[in-house]
Amino acid sequence: MSERDYDHTAIEERWQTAWADADVYRTPDDAENPTYVLGMYPYPSGKLHMGHVRNYTITDAYARYRRMTGDEVLHPMGWDAFGLPAENAAKERDTNPRDWTMDCIGTMREQMRSMGFGYDWDREIATCTPEYYKWNQWLFERFHEEGLVERRDAEVNWCPNCETVLADEQVEGEAELCWRCGTPVVQRELEQWFLRITEYADELLEAIDDLEGWPNSVRQMQRNWIGRQYGAEIDFEIEDHGPVTAFTTRIDTINGATFFALAPDHPISERLAEESEEVRRFVEEEADPEGDEPNGVSTDLTATNPATGEEIPVYVADFVLSDVGTGALMAVPGHDERDHAFAQKHDVEIKPVIAPEPEGWDGETVPDAPDVGEEAYTEDGVLVNSGEYSGLDSETARARITEEIETAEESTQYQLRDWGISRQRYWGTPIPVVHCHDDCGAVMVPEEELPVELPEFVNTTGNPLDAAEEWKETTCPACGGPAERETDTMDTFVDSSWYFLRYISPDLETAPFDRDRANDWMPVDQYVGGIEHAVMHLLYSRFFTKVLADHEGLEHREPFTNLLAQGMVQLEGEKMSKSKGNTVSPQRIVEEYGADTARLFMMQAAQPERDFDWSEEGVRSTYAFLDRLKGMVDGFVENEPDGERNAVASYVESEIDATVAIATDEYDTLRFNEALRETQGLVRTLRQYAEYTEPHAGTYGHGLSAVVRLLAPVAPHLAEELWEELEGEGFVVEADWPDAEIDRDRVEKRRQLVENTRKDVRDIVEVAGIEDPQAIDVVIAPDWKYDALEIAIDSDADNLIGELMGEDHIREQGDAAADYGQDLQTEREALSMTLDPEEEHDALEAAAWLLEREFDAPVEVVRAEGADEEVVRKAEPGRPAIHIEN
RNA sequence: GCGAGGGUGGCUGAGCUUGGCCAAAAGUGGCGGGCUUAAGACCCGCUCCCGUAGGGGUUCGAGGGUUCAAAUCCCUUCCCUCGCACCA
Numbered sequence A: 001m002s003e004r005d006y007d008h009t010a011i012e013e014r015w016q017t018a019w020a021d022a023d024v025y026r027t028p029d030d031a032e033n034p035t036y037v038l039g040m041y042p043y044p045s046g047k048l049h050m051g052h053v054r055n056y057t058i059t060d061a062y063a064r065y066r067r068m069t070g071d072e073v074l075h076p077m078g079w080d081a082f083g084l085p086a087e088n089a090a091k092e093r094d095t096n097p098r099d100w101t102m103d104c105i106g107t108m109r110e111q112m113r114s115m116g117f118g119y120d121w122d123r124e125i126a127t128c129t130p131e132y133y134k135w136n137q138w139l140f141e142r143f144h145e146e147g148l149v150e151r152r153d154a155e156v157n158w159c160p161n162c163e164t165v166l167a168d169e170q171v172e173g174e175a176e177l178c179w180r181c182g183t184p185v186v187q188r189e190l191e192q193w194f195l196r197i198t199e200y201a202d203e204l205l206e207a208i209d210d211l212e213g214w215p216n217s218v219r220q221m222q223r224n225w226i227g228r229q230y231g232a233e234i235d236f237e238i239e240d241h242g243p244v245t246a247f248t249t250r251i252d253t254i255n256g257a258t259f260f261a262l263a264p265d266h267p268i269s270e271r272l273a274e275e276s277e278e279v280r281r282f283v284e285e286e287a288d289p290e291g292d293e294p295n296g297v298s299t300d301l302t303a304t305n306p307a308t309g310e311e312i313p314v315y316v317a318d319f320v321l322s323d324v325g326t327g328a329l330m331a332v333p334g335h336d337e338r339d340h341a342f343a344q345k346h347d348v349e350i351k352p353v354i355a356p357e358p359e360g361w362d363g364e365t366v367p368d369a370p371d372v373g374e375e376a377y378t379e380d381g382v383l384v385n386s387g388e389y390s391g392l393d394s395e396t397a398r399a400r401i402t403e404e405i406e407t408a409e410e411s412t413q414y415q416l417r418d419w420g421i422s423r424q425r426y427w428g429t430p431i432p433v434v435h436c437h438d439d440c441g442a443v444m445v446p447e448e449e450l451p452v453e454l455p456e457f458v459n460t461t462g463n464p465l466d467a468a469e470e471w472k473e474t475t476c477p478a479c480g481g482p483a484e485r486e487t488d489t490m491d492t493f494v495d496s497s498w499y500f501l502r503y504i505s506p507d508l509e510t511a512p513f514d515r516d517r518a519n520d521w522m523p524v525d526q527y528v529g530g531i532e533h534a535v536m537h538l539l540y541s542r543f544f545t546k547v548l549a550d551h552e553g554l555e556h557r558e559p560f561t562n563l564l565a566q567g568m569v570q571l572e573g574e575k576m577s578k579s580k581g582n583t584v585s586p587q588r589i590v591e592e593y594g595a596d597t598a599r600l601f602m603m604q605a606a607q608p609e610r611d612f613d614w615s616e617e618g619v620r621s622t623y624a625f626l627d628r629l630k631g632m633v634d635g636f637v638e639n640e641p642d643g644e645r646n647a648v649a650s651y652v653e654s655e656i657d658a659t660v661a662i663a664t665d666e667y668d669t670l671r672f673n674e675a676l677r678e679t680q681g682l683v684r685t686l687r688q689y690a691e692y693t694e695p696h697a698g699t700y701g702h703g704l705s706a707v708v709r710l711l712a713p714v715a716p717h718l719a720e721e722l723w724e725e726l727e728g729e730g731f732v733v734e735a736d737w738p739d740a741e742i743d744r745d746r747v748e749k750r751r752q753l754v755e756n757t758r759k760d761v762r763d764i765v766e767v768a769g770i771e772d773p774q775a776i777d778v779v780i781a782p783d784w785k786y787d788a789l790e791i792a793i794d795s796d797a798d799n800l801i802g803e804l805m806g807e808d809h810i811r812e813q814g815d816a817a818a819d820y821g822q823d824l825q826t827e828r829e830a831l832s833m834t835l836d837p838e839e840e841h842d843a844l845e846a847a848a849w850l851l852e853r854e855f856d857a858p859v860e861v862v863r864a865e866g867a868d869e870e871v872v873r874k875a876e877p878g879r880p881a882i883h884i885e886n
Numbered sequence B: 001g002c003g004a005g006g007g008u009g010g011c012u013g014a015g016c017u018u019g020g021c022c023a024a025a026a027g028u029g030g031c032g033g034g035c036u037u038a039a040g041a042c043c044c045g046c047u048c049c050c051g052u053a054g055g056g057g058u059u060c061g062a063g064g065g066u067u068c069a070a071a072u073c074c075c076u077u078c079c080c081u082c083g084c085a086c087c088a
Helices: A008-022 A050-068 A084-093 A097-115 A130-145 A197-210 A216-226 A251-256 A267-275 A277-286 A337-346 A394-404 A492-496 A515-521 A536-551 A586-593 A595-605 A616-638 A647-668 A672-692 A697-711 A716-727 A744-767 A783-794 A800-805 A815-830 A837-855
Strands: A035-039 A149-159 A164-166 A186-195 A229-238 A242-248 A259-262 A296-304 A311-317 A328-331 A409-413 A433-436 A442-444 A473-475 A482-485 A524-530 A560-566 A569-571 A775-779 A859-862 A881-885
Touching: A008 A097, A008 A586, A008 A595, A008 A716, A035 A050, A050 A097, A050 A524, A050 A560, A050 A569, A050 A586, A050 A595, A084 A097, A097 A586, A097 A595, A130 A149, A130 A492, A130 A536, A197 A216, A197 A536, A216 A536, A216 A560, A229 A251, A229 A328, A229 A394, A242 A251, A242 A259, A242 A328, A251 A394, A259 A337, A267 A277, A277 A296, A277 A311, A296 A337, A311 A337, A328 A337, A492 A536, A536 A560, A586 A595, A586 A616, A595 A616, A595 A672, A595 A716, A616 A672, A616 A697, A616 A716, A647 A672, A647 A697, A647 A744, A647 A837, A672 A697, A697 A716, A744 A837, A744 A881, A775 A837, A783 A800, A783 A815, A800 A815, A837 A859
Parallel strands: A035 A524, A259 A311, A524 A560, A775 A859
Antiparallel strands: A149 A164, A149 A186, A229 A242, A229 A296, A229 A409, A259 A328, A296 A311, A433 A442, A433 A482, A473 A482, A775 A881
16 A cells, blocks of 8 residues: 555544544434434344444445435444353353453444444443343233233253253254254253234234335245135044044045044044054154155044045154144145155045136036046146035135035134243343242232342353252242242343334333334334344334234334345355355454445445455455545645636536436435445546546535535545545534435436437547547537427327428428428337437537547537538437538 | 246346336456556546448347337246245
8 A cells, every 4th residue: 555545544533533522423312203224233242244344334324324314313223132152152261141241242332433333322222231121021021911921831942961942043954963062952842931923923914015115035034934824624533532623725625535644743643652553653763754755654543524424544644744734634635746645655545526627617517537646636626526516616615615514614824833932041031930839820020020130140051040049049929938930031032022112212211112202213214134034033023013002002013114134245255154264354454444445345336135245356446446535635625726617617517416316316225336336436527527627616626525425424434534624614424415406317318418429429430430530510409300309209190290390480491391200200109308409508518528538629519500501400309410520 | 846036248237117219337357548767546448240420230048929119018938046845
């Protein structure tokens, strides 16, 4: 780096201090409906990585943009501070999770400050503080009061060595090993606390349709996750075991149900396993629900098909899952691929009962049965071999069969399960429950005793809360007798399901959030984060918001209006990760190039939702751009130019307006890369201007001032520095966004006209082999052609020429009018309005210097009157005639 | 298998929602030129084929269709990426 490089470290520190001293990012409590911009709060690992930098640069840039356009903005930050890594780190380093986490928070806060992120730090929250998690507990009890909390047995992943439950993500590989100690994980039944999110399944699903500000992918993932299916439940009578309920979406195929299948852990299967060695061996040894092959074992039992009255064999099969439907199913091999495969393997009858609907079907004739020997027919169709139902279409048949079979009834199934929040961990929110040694059972801790605080950390295997004897021992709030505290803590997703509400009133001591203010400030206008939270966090947050709307007077049913799932920062096409060792440290980039460079490089590299490759070269050229810009501003301020306000200046003025108009649009829709490209284009134009001629100070200064403000959301430090040089006072953070009177359509037409004209001149010079042009005339079409064009666009007459000749001033043009009319007629369907003649003239005159510079010949832009007849003839609206003197 | 999103000029990548200056933005790479003692930076042009006055031809995964007109709309087909998945 040469000596000209600007001192980014000094500049960035200077402005970070100035912003903090002036408290510029504070959102006062009396703000009215501020724009709420939020990035997903981080887990405080102690190190900001590139993903964070990208995430928070997006929100910061948007927040700054909105602030400059005059909005009040709420842009807070906090810490997802509970979680397993802190517990592990504490064990390794012989400290405790609290101290370790608080240290990490301190470091990361400082790193964020050095990136120049403008947060209202007075609203900072950390979920591991009793002031925060007290409200997790309070909410848990409110949910309980509303019947949305349940305690029941559940099967969980259990590591016998660590003596704790593991989340599915923490079980590794096919062999199912514990991610920490490599011990094989076992399934274990444990009493767990659940939040009844399934109560809201329908609303969570249906409201997705209205989340128009969310990416389709996320919406679809949530729909799949909820997985609602309409069908029917129906009982099959099994000898000695009574009725067994099966769920099916295809009750129209019931006449083709030729066997019945039970999950290996269905109560009947378990009973059979006790009696039959074969079933026992299958259930305990052979069943492989993960495998592709549908395996099963026959039983001696039969079930009665309620439609046909036939006795059909009963199998225990591993493709039947106990947590899907009822854990028992009627198998229809003729119309289900999996059932078909199983039936072939076990030689069960395959009976077609649905035929494809014949073309031009009359709605009653019973078609021939299809051949389902080789392959199941899985579509809807027309029933055959179905007794009185034969001849009905599938949909009608489903309704009638459900209606007419005694035990059948409509049923809706969801894939969504209730949310098990119990974790056998220390570093989380204690579940505020006491287990009475007498008969009171699980009793909620009274509200006035909240928060139930975590005891001191004990380094032990298993759950430290279990080892905290003194803490555990308590009295029952109901009967006063001896009791024990619940030792499970909450899933950290509980913390993040409502943190966005806490920022609104972070110090409130009487409620989780200030209701009135929340009603005013919510929902979050723009939420930004990684796609990995597409389902869990975003679904849980929606659930909490709906519960709070129903029971706590929140007047919003959705938390996030617009959601942006930002893309990954990659290195050579691969995701950056510690294990691959291909990370780029933001700290190093900030030291070497400054936060502004890092931010600007990232924002211009790609649209925020796309992945992009980190490139050191790109970073260097971004730095060079900022450096040059600083040089331009320095030069301008030190030595103000005194050029004329001439045609060239007016070209530059119009380019400034164009840039502002376009960049503003792009900022609005978070397409920072486009906005920045325009801005950099304007810098280039300004540089060309200064190179070509002595600039007009007002114009040039105006351009620089616009550039600085357009850049301010993304490169705020240097923008402050340059703003100070240009304006002398005030923060650019608080400056007004530049405005342009111009509309985008007009801007683009003008640029197009100039660009086309330059290209035409080049073509002519090239094709005609003109070595050294002496003079270039650019001639605007006469007014009557513009009139004719307008008439042609509006006209729907068959004979356009006739209509044109109806206008005196056009008819007067004689042959010329006829010729042009003919052209219009040919192009008729494709015509579009151009700028008017005066605008075209002005635009070209302003851009004439570009041609003069390029061809080193005088350029004259003239109106049709007074130009050579022969030349004018070729001029059309949007396309001036060009004459080159050789 | 189901669902979502894609396939554009050497590469990256806009545009396709609202068909028409789209041979198709921008960047990058390559070529030529300017500036410079020189290098870098910066500036200008070219970069599908043909063309001595702004023209013509062939292109936007493949094939078909709608239209005066399709990268853009419809159908079929192939391939890629990402979610979900023995879901009854």
